[in-house]
Amino acid sequence: MLSEFDLIRRYFQRPHRPGQAVLGIGDDCALLAPRPGMQLAVSTDMLVEGRHFFAGADARQLGHKALAVNLSDLAAMGARPLAFTLSLALPAADPAWLEPFAEGLFALADAHGCELIGGDTTKGPLTISITVFGEIAPGHALRRADAQVSDDIWISGTLGDARLALAGYLNEVPLTADELATAAPRMHAPTPRVALGLALAGAPDTGETNARAAANADADSAPVRAGAAHNKRLAHAALDISDGLTGDLGHILKASNVGATLDADALPAGPALAVQPQDLRRRYTAAGGDDYELCFTAPAAHRAAIAAAGVHTGTRVTRVGTIDAAPGLRFVDAAGQPLDLNVRAWDHFSAE
Amino acid sequence: MLSEFDLIRRYFQRPHRPGQAVLGIGDDCALLAPRPGMQLAVSTDMLVEGRHFFAGADARQLGHKALAVNLSDLAAMGARPLAFTLSLALPAADPAWLEPFAEGLFALADAHGCELIGGDTTKGPLTISITVFGEIAPGHALRRADAQVSDDIWISGTLGDARLALAGYLNEVPLTADELATAAPRMHAPTPRVALGLALAGAPDTGETNARAAANADADSAPVRAGAAHNKRLAHAALDISDGLTGDLGHILKASNVGATLDADALPAGPALAVQPQDLRRRYTAAGGDDYELCFTAPAAHRAAIAAAGVHTGTRVTRVGTIDAAPGLRFVDAAGQPLDLNVRAWDHFSAE
Numbered sequence: 001m002l003s004e005f006d007l008i009r010r011y012f013q014r015p016h017r018p019g020q021a022v023l024g025i026g027d028d029c030a031l032l033a034p035r036p037g038m039q040l041a042v043s044t045d046m047l048v049e050g051r052h053f054f055a056g057a058d059a060r061q062l063g064h065k066a067l068a069v070n071l072s073d074l075a076a077m078g079a080r081p082l083a084f085t086l087s088l089a090l091p092a093a094d095p096a097w098l099e100p101f102a103e104g105l106f107a108l109a110d111a112h113g114c115e116l117i118g119g120d121t122t123k124g125p126l127t128i129s130i131t132v133f134g135e136i137a138p139g140h141a142l143r144r145a146d147a148q149v150s151d152d153i154w155i156s157g158t159l160g161d162a163r164l165a166l167a168g169y170l171n172e173v174p175l176t177a178d179e180l181a182t183a184a185p186r187m188h189a190p191t192p193r194v195a196l197g198l199a200l201a202g203a204p205d206t207g208e209t210n211a212r213a214a215a216n217a218d219a220d221s222a223p224v225r226a227g228a229a230h231n232k233r234l235a236h237a238a239l240d241i242s243d244g245l246t247g248d249l250g251h252i253l254k255a256s257n258v259g260a261t262l263d264a265d266a267l268p269a270g271p272a273l274a275v276q277p278q279d280l281r282r283r284y285t286a287a288g289g290d291d292y293e294l295c296f297t298a299p300a301a302h303r304a305a306i307a308a309a310g311v312h313t314g315t316r317v318t319r320v321g322t323i324d325a326a327p328g329l330r331f332v333d334a335a336g337q338p339l340d341l342n343v344r345a346w347d348h349f350s351a352e
Numbered sequence: 353m354l355s356e357f358d359l360i361r362r363y364f365q366r367p368h369r370p371g372q373a374v375l376g377i378g379d380d381c382a383l384l385a386p387r388p389g390m391q392l393a394v395s396t397d398m399l400v401e402g403r404h405f406f407a408g409a410d411a412r413q414l415g416h417k418a419l420a421v422n423l424s425d426l427a428a429m430g431a432r433p434l435a436f437t438l439s440l441a442l443p444a445a446d447p448a449w450l451e452p453f454a455e456g457l458f459a460l461a462d463a464h465g466c467e468l469i470g471g472d473t474t475k476g477p478l479t480i481s482i483t484v485f486g487e488i489a490p491g492h493a494l495r496r497a498d499a500q501v502s503d504d505i506w507i508s509g510t511l512g513d514a515r516l517a518l519a520g521y522l523n524e525v526p527l528t529a530d531e532l533a534t535a536a537p538r539m540h541a542p543t544p545r546v547a548l549g550l551a552l553a554g555a556p557d558t559g560e561t562n563a564r565a566a567a568n569a570d571a572d573s574a575p576v577r578a579g580a581a582h583n584k585r586l587a588h589a590a591l592d593i594s595d596g597l598t599g600d601l602g603h604i605l606k607a608s609n610v611g612a613t614l615d616a617d618a619l620p621a622g623p624a625l626a627v628q629p630q631d632l633r634r635r636y637t638a639a640g641g642d643d644y645e646l647c648f649t650a651p652a653a654h655r656a657a658i659a660a661a662g663v664h665t666g667t668r669v670t671r672v673g674t675i676d677a678a679p680g681l682r683f684v685d686a687a688g689q690p691l692d693l694n695v696r697a698w699d700h701f702s703a704e
């Protein structure tokens with residue numbers, strides 16, 4: 001009989017590596033030892049079968065995505081990933097699901113030096129709840145309330161391919177097998193923009209994330225890391241786009257008490273969406289959902305530095321609009337003419 | 353239309369009070385500012401409808417219980433509660449459920465000065481996932497691996513009434529309405545033994561938990577609290593009993609590489625269980641489940657101090673056995689004769 005405890009041990013309990021966690025999985029609590037003076041960024045996201053992913057979704061991709069959407073929140077704050085907890089409700093203790101799920105989860109966790117420090121496993125409808133912890137220096141967080149009038153609005157990566165893949169699966173949009181194969185990874189395996197977020201927040205450059213993970217294994221390296229100088233914050237406000245750009249940017253506008261004008265034709269469409277008709281392109285980039293790209297605002301004086309941060313972190317960055325004093329979100333076309341895209345934010349309760 | 357965002361705001365977003373959290377709910381991440389030199393204790397528990405509670409369970413009690421089982425993990429470590437995140441999957445956005453749920457949740461949170469700093473709400477089968485954060489001084493955590501041969505084994509409160517209530521609901525045991533009314537609160541509204549856990553870990557006495565919550569509202573009080581002297585740890589190892597004493601004590605024995613002898617007739621039965629036949633009393637105290645009491649080990653030299661901590665925190669404490677060098681868990685009766693109780697730990701997958 002494979003008991004709950006055996007399950008946890010077999011797939012999720014790994015040798016504890018010295019680092020931020022002084023006590024990992026297996027006790028009533030894990031223990032973290034934050035570096036002196038650093039703040040702890042905390043975020044949580046829950047994925048439910050049939051709501052956030054299809055029944056029968058690939059377990060390896062699901063392991064990746066469940067952590068990726070949480071790391072994306074750390075990235076949007078400009079925090080460096082440290083650790084996470086995982087709560088998992090499963091209909092059955094099935095090794096054929098658990099093994100690839102753990103593989104996908106840990107591949108991404110290891111790439112970011114982010115340790116699984118605790119969890120809970122229970123029988124129930126497939127539900128994955130992750131809480132993630134990162135560190136950030138005081139005053140460096142990229143908050144939603146910090147957008148300034150005349151800031152540029154930027155987007156990382158590309159938008160809309162995740163939404164296009166969903167439309168393909170639901171037969172809302174006819175896609176060729178090749179088109180679906182191009183769009184699908186954006187839906188199933190989003191890339192959290194952690195390195196870009198750190199650069200935008202002015203975090204010290206600690207090199208490749210894998211190099212950091214290796215350095216973490218050496219407890220003596222902590223004082224060196226603690227002494228690294230912080231740079232200037234490049235961005236004012238940021239968030240990650242999970243429910244569609246229109247709705248999510250709306251959170252920044254509301255929190256900052258400002259408005260915005262976006263150039264609908266400047267929004268960077270994903271490779272599969274880019275060859276679709278203009279109307280679809282505009283709608284899915286403006287209000288797609290599941291993009292997990294960063295939307296951030298920054299002073300015009302930082303344009304060159306932001307472009308350099310994009311190059312340095314291997315992340316495309318695109319300027320798509322401007323923060324205005326007038327409340328509300330306005331779209332214009334490439335010629336500057338007003339557009340009504342008639343889009344709305346994704347709502348996990350009202351949408352079916 | 354009540355959107356997801358409205359939901360979160362209406363029931364779960366409250367005025368942020370200055371304290372450990374420098375940024376509360378409403379951004380991509382919350383920000384915690386740990387006190388210098390303190391470690392952060394982290395635990396997570398997920399409750400699933402039909403598995404951890406009946407469909408249609410009272411929402412107010414559920415709000416209490418979902419946080420209580422997490423605070424119980426902090427108590428078992430000896431950590432002081434600071435903050436928590438809440439992820440909630442709900443079949444519908446129903447104010448008649450959300451309002452009492454939030455009331456039960458916040459009543460307990462406020463009693464422990466524990467702030468809700470983040471969350472996620474989604475449509476799905478009713479599932480409640482909480483991650484809780486506490487602080488603890490280095491070297492003061494009550495770890496499972498720290499039991500010593502010849503330690504006393506102690507239990508807080510009483511055992512078995514939660515299991516008896518379940519037996520009543522399932523008609524496994526015939527109970528009168530009065531008996532069920534006595535037992536049921538132990539199933540629906542467990543009391544996390546936070547103050548006792550702090551005393552056992554030697555945390556500075558900061559007075560009543562409500563007084564601490566009030567003090568937290570004054571940011572200037574932090575240096576005073578940081579300077580409070582720690583006492584000696586009273587206990588060696590501890591955990592909270594959630595799956596039944598036998599199985600949970602087994603985790604201490606395994607982690608500490610020791611064995612134990614328990615006096616089955618010394619196990620403190622809850623008031624409803626105490627009047628049941630001896631066999632039921634022994635089985636439900638030894639392997640009931642859902643007790644959320646502390647089981648801890650401590651040197652005999654600390655007996656008087658532990659009794660005093662029990663009085664000081666208003667928590668009954670009972671000595672029930674001894675840690676042995678010989679592996680395994682043995683039961684004896686009041687006369688010291690070996691007993692075979694034939695009990696096993698609750699398993700969330702194998703049990704139906």
